[in-house]
Amino acid sequence: MSHQRGNTEKRSMNPKRIAAIALRIALQFRRDHRTLALIILAPIVVLSLLAYLINLRGSPMTVGLAMEDASPPVERFSQELRRLPLFNVRDVARDQVEGLVRSGEMEAAVIIPQGYALRLAGQPGPDLEVVVDGSRSRTAPVVLQGLAQVSLRLAAAQSGAALSEPKVTYVYAGPQYKALDYFAPTFIAFFAFFFVYLLTAIGFLRERAYGTLERLAASPLTKAEIVLGYMLGFGLFAMAQAAVILFFTVYIIGIHYSGNLLIVFLIVAVLTLGAVNMGIFLSTFARTELQAVQFIPLVITPQGLLAGIFWPIPDMHIVFQGIAHLLPLTYANFALQEVMVKGKGVLDASVAADLGALLLFAAIQVALASIGLRRATT
Amino acid sequence: MPTDLAIQAKGLVKRFGSVVAVNGLDLGVEPGITYGLLGPNGSGKTTLVRLLLGVILPNEGSITVMGRRVPDRVLRSQMGYMPQSLALYEDLTVTENVSFYARLMDAYSPPRVEETIQLVDMASRARSAVSTLSGGMKRRVSLACALVHRPVMLFLDEPTVGVDPQLRAQFWDHFQRLNQQGVTIVVCTHVMDEAERCTRLGLLHQGRLLAEGTARELRARAGAETLEEAFLRFSSQ
Numbered sequence: 001m002s003h004q005r006g007n008t009e010k011r012s013m014n015p016k017r018i019a020a021i022a023l024r025i026a027l028q029f030r031r032d033h034r035t036l037a038l039i040i041l042a043p044i045v046v047l048s049l050l051a052y053l054i055n056l057r058g059s060p061m062t063v064g065l066a067m068e069d070a071s072p073p074v075e076r077f078s079q080e081l082r083r084l085p086l087f088n089v090r091d092v093a094r095d096q097v098e099g100l101v102r103s104g105e106m107e108a109a110v111i112i113p114q115g116y117a118l119r120l121a122g123q124p125g126p127d128l129e130v131v132v133d134g135s136r137s138r139t140a141p142v143v144l145q146g147l148a149q150v151s152l153r154l155a156a157a158q159s160g161a162a163l164s165e166p167k168v169t170y171v172y173a174g175p176q177y178k179a180l181d182y183f184a185p186t187f188i189a190f191f192a193f194f195f196v197y198l199l200t201a202i203g204f205l206r207e208r209a210y211g212t213l214e215r216l217a218a219s220p221l222t223k224a225e226i227v228l229g230y231m232l233g234f235g236l237f238a239m240a241q242a243a244v245i246l247f248f249t250v251y252i253i254g255i256h257y258s259g260n261l262l263i264v265f266l267i268v269a270v271l272t273l274g275a276v277n278m279g280i281f282l283s284t285f286a287r288t289e290l291q292a293v294q295f296i297p298l299v300i301t302p303q304g305l306l307a308g309i310f311w312p313i314p315d316m317h318i319v320f321q322g323i324a325h326l327l328p329l330t331y332a333n334f335a336l337q338e339v340m341v342k343g344k345g346v347l348d349a350s351v352a353a354d355l356g357a358l359l360l361f362a363a364i365q366v367a368l369a370s371i372g373l374r375r376a377t378t
Numbered sequence: 379m380p381t382d383l384a385i386q387a388k389g390l391v392k393r394f395g396s397v398v399a400v401n402g403l404d405l406g407v408e409p410g411i412t413y414g415l416l417g418p419n420g421s422g423k424t425t426l427v428r429l430l431l432g433v434i435l436p437n438e439g440s441i442t443v444m445g446r447r448v449p450d451r452v453l454r455s456q457m458g459y460m461p462q463s464l465a466l467y468e469d470l471t472v473t474e475n476v477s478f479y480a481r482l483m484d485a486y487s488p489p490r491v492e493e494t495i496q497l498v499d500m501a502s503r504a505r506s507a508v509s510t511l512s513g514g515m516k517r518r519v520s521l522a523c524a525l526v527h528r529p530v531m532l533f534l535d536e537p538t539v540g541v542d543p544q545l546r547a548q549f550w551d552h553f554q555r556l557n558q559q560g561v562t563i564v565v566c567t568h569v570m571d572e573a574e575r576c577t578r579l580g581l582l583h584q585g586r587l588l589a590e591g592t593a594r595e596l597r598a599r600a601g602a603e604t605l606e607e608a609f610l611r612f613s614s615q
Contacts, residue, residue, distance in 0.1 A: 211463030215523070218431045218459040218533075219482045220451045377433060 034291055042297035049305050059315045061142060064092035064100055064109030071117040080150040087146055101133050101171045108132040108143045128166040134173030135341040137182040172342040177256050184255045185336030186309040188245050192268045193275045193329055194300050196238045200230060200279025201292040208376055217377040223370050231276045238272040259339035263346050270358040271332045277365030284372035303329040331357040384409040384562040385430060389439035392425055399425040401585035412553055412563040414576030422585040423566040424462060427533050431459055455483055458529030462536045464520045468509040472500055475508060476522050483527035494526045513540045534565040550575050570605045581609055588612040
């Protein structure tokens with residue numbers, strides 16, 4: 001009987017004991033001001049950003065218009081096109097079109113060939129020509145959607161005029177590119193940055209927590225040697241990870257790409273240099289692994305939202321554009337898009353500039369990591 | 379103070395914000411001895427060792443170790459350090475840990491690593507991950523990491539914390555053998571029977587060196603029967 005009671009007592013819940021645990025956790029939180037601040041600050045930052053970005057209105061797309069037919073029906077067509085809020089129409093000549101689209105000055109151009117008025121009248125004639133920058137996933141659908149709207153308005157006004165299927169030329173990429181093909185380069189950069197940052201921050205925090213950093217500080221190792229050792233060690237794994245992501249996206253998922261994969265590795269390598277050092281630097285502000293992880297909503301999430309992966313940077317407010325241009329993931333994203341979608345090389349001015357920005361970010365992080373190391377060891 | 383001292387520190391002051399951890403301390407340690415820094419928690423022992431190693435720099439004063447001004451990178455390769463925490467990579471094996479520190483000191487060779495592991499009586503667990511070892515075994519591995527490059531000066535910060543009496547005796551026998559080989563040892567402790575085994579002692583209290591000498595000298599000077607009593611008398615003066 002007493003044995004039974006003993007078992008019952010063991011299994012019964014004691015509210016005081018439960019309250020003791022809850023109270024202890026509350027006490028720990030109350031004293032951990034950094035965690036408390038992050039719990040409050042991180043959701044506010046992330047939700048504010050999301051609220052802003054989800055309500056973001058796309059800016060009008062700059063589209064060139066080369067008018068080779070000046071007849072009244074074509075003039076009406078061009079007026080309807082200019083009236084569309086989707087487009088900011090600029091007059092251009094046919095021979096300028098490819099250069100302007102290739103340079104990124106305009107996203108697309110519409111060429112109305114001589115004799116197109118016949119086509120508008122439902123008679124045999126030349127097709128409308130459209131040249132699009134295929135490196136942006138939205139361009140071709142938006143341009144074709146705009147032209148379809150013009151066609152519908154004209155059809156309603158003229159009863160019968162219908163737009164023929166335009167002849168579309170892609171400057172970069174092509175109609176075979178799907179949404180994933182545009183996202184794949186940004187995923188490579190995001191995963192490389194995220195995991196390398198996380199691994200370094202936690203790895204370095206452990207170095208401090210287990211006292212091994214103290215022993216390293218007492219050895220002949222210089223701070224630069226520690227930083228370089230970390231960069232090499234984690235960099236190798238980041239490269240392996242980039243290889244896995246690339247192999248999987250290219251050969252298993254079957255994304256389209258048109259650049260040199262070695263340049264993709266180079267960009268990821270430079271991005272990783274910054275991520276490793278940022279991990280070292282920020283880990284010196286964390287006392288526990290939990291705190292190192294808590295930096296993610298403040299450090300990684302804004303990069304995912306502002307780096308031009310989901311929302312185009314030119315559409316953002318000038319302040320957010322400024323912030324986006326301070327983030328390494330923005331430059332990695334630009335560079336990888338240029339290489340994988342546009343097929344550009346490392347000597348291309350825009351790729352070289354993006355790589356330069358990533359190197360500058362890495363250099364700043366190396367300096368900050370060295371300062372952080374001094375702080376951590378003294 | 380004799381000029382051929384292994385360690386010579388003058389007027390050392392180290393502040394952390396408003397806290398003065400070491401307060402105008404002079405120290406001289408002869409070569410080939412075990413010098414014990416004896417004092418309660420927070421008396422400045424660890425800070426003093428970190429200053430002597432050059433891990434942190436003093437706000438005032440100067441330190442010379444083996445004739446070289448601290449901090450000195452060449453000097454660091456001749457010094458061994460066993461911090462109070464174990465300072466081991468738990469997911470690496472015993473051999474991997476010892477090899478890592480040997481490489482840092484530019485002293486790596488497989489026979490040397492093996493020999494050092496044997497020296498601390500851990501050969502049977504050389505391939506075990508440190509996380510699987512008992513507290514005492516981890517201490518031995520930590521000592522091996524401090525010894526693998528054959529330092530001429532060894533700094534031990536409470537090396538026997540959590541160690542059973544048998545292993546503690548082995549550690550001290552080993553320290554004495556190192557002394558015989560000419561290694562100078564500075565050891566922090568607040569265990570009185572360990573302090574008795576030091577060649578000379580410095581009694582630390584609130585960052586100051588209260589008294590210095592052999593255990594017998596300190597007891598006699600304080601008119602006390604035990605070191606503990608002597609320490610209490612010095613600190614109340």
